[in-house]
Amino acid sequence: MTAQSSDLLAPLDLAFWNIETAEHPMHLGALGVFDGAGDGKSAARHAYELLASRAAAVPGLRMRLAGVLFPVGGAARVPVRDFDPREHVRLGVPVENFHAAAGALMERPLDRRRPPWEAHVLPAADGSGFAVLFKFHHALADGLRALTLAAAVMDPTDLPLARAPKPEPQRGRGLRLPFSGMRELTLADLDPRRYPDHVRSVVGSTAQALSIGASVARATLGVRTSPALTSPGSGTRRTAGVVLDLDDVHRIRKSVGGTVNDVLIALVAGAVRRWLDERGDGSEGVEPRALVPVSRRRPRTATPQGNRLSGYLVRLPVGERDPLERLRVVRATMDRRKDHGPSRGAGAVALLADHVPPLGHRLGGSFVGQNARLLFDLLVTSVPLPSLGLKLGGCPLTEVFPLAPLAQGQSLAVAVSTYRGRVHYGLVADGVAVPDLDVLATALRTELRVLTEECERAASPGGASRA
Secondary structure: OOOOHHHEOOHHHHHHHHOOOOOOOOEEEEEEEEEOOOOHHHHHHHHHHHHHHHHOOOHHHHEEEEEOOOOOOOEEEEEOOOOOHHHOEEEOOOEOOHHHHHHHHHOOOOOOOOOOEEEEEEEEOOOOEEEEEEEEEOOOOOHHHHHHHHHOOOOOOOOOOOOOOOOOOOOOOOEOOOOOOOOOEOHHHHOHHHHHHHHHHHHHHHHHHHHHHHHHHHHOOOOEOOHHHEOOOOOOEEEEEEEEEHHHHHHHHHHHOOOHHHHHHHHHHHHHHHHHHHHOOOOOOOEOEEEEEEEOOOOOOOOOOOOOEEEEEEEOOOOOOOHHHHHHHHHHHHHHHHHHOOOOOHHHHHHHHHHOOHHHHHHHHHHHHHOHHHHOOEEEEEOOOOOOOOEEOOEEEEEEEEEOOOOOOEOEEEEEEEEOOEEEEEEEEEOOOOOOHHHHHHHHHHHHHHHHHHHHHHHOOOOOOOO
């Protein structure tokens, strides 16, 4: 089949579509918990009916991903004419533990023959409410786009208006080269006066790719990770959620400086340290490389549809005993990465997808996926959420846990969001490699308490930090 250029998957979308395996599905998720006002069973049934009816009216949820004849190896979003939302929205049986149910559902790959998304409504066994697990393939949506699609089936609310994309200048139709991300060539491109600009663009793009590649190679040297963060891949998943008070995070930030995100990453470093020590693996000298994705979208803009991501590669100071020193190291590292920008360094490896032709993604996807562990050890991603309260069927959303896909060779992925004055960590792990994910969840809570106490002690007269 053929497709309009606007329907073609972006290079990074193609990469996510082609590195997927049965043991490592490439969908991201969000587990939302709703207050059922004492009648959770009826509220869950009503939520199921609402989701099914509203999904039919959301164009982005009708799109499946299909191969195209040109460019060779490419794929495009194609609307499904006989779209049935009830093939994607499911009402589950009552469950005792939302996260246990979410783990079992997250390990199941999405049906690639249909629009790659699902919504599972999970009634609480005690009747107090229900949860909804949304799953979106990463080739269909990044975090911001997934939020937009999920918000479209929530109760209507006055969300901030997304900024309309700037209209592209009208250009004549021309020849499309077989490379994703390249615009069509027109007669104007053959104007000799434009050759210097073309040459500078090609040289600059090539130099950027070479620089990123060199940074990635350097990042593989002197790696000091832990076997606990690696896994051959069992195909099983376990999830856990942690809720923290955002005011506590702000107090730490105001005490030592930096950003909220610096504090959230430092909490992960400290929690991993405690987790490794408690399970007997030891944290001495451990510095796992965390990939911290960065959106390249303009604020409040969910278009275009494809993934627009880069990232920072940060060595987490897990081996550092002092909580305040861990935070200082994270802050200094993040400041350096931001000074260089998200288009440079090993964390910008996602940008290399733009330099690979579609057929290269199709043929090399498996190889890239198998070697993800060479690039980073742990994913720590932040997913933006609106500050306004969301509802479904009149039931307020009280908690929402983002869930990131687990890369091949890795045992743990961490996602975090802030919503309604609270921080929500969503932890995803290989179910066999990490049977003690609850220990890591507890360690996050402990780390926040200890870091808060250390900040208060350091601020007191004659105060000093203690490990």
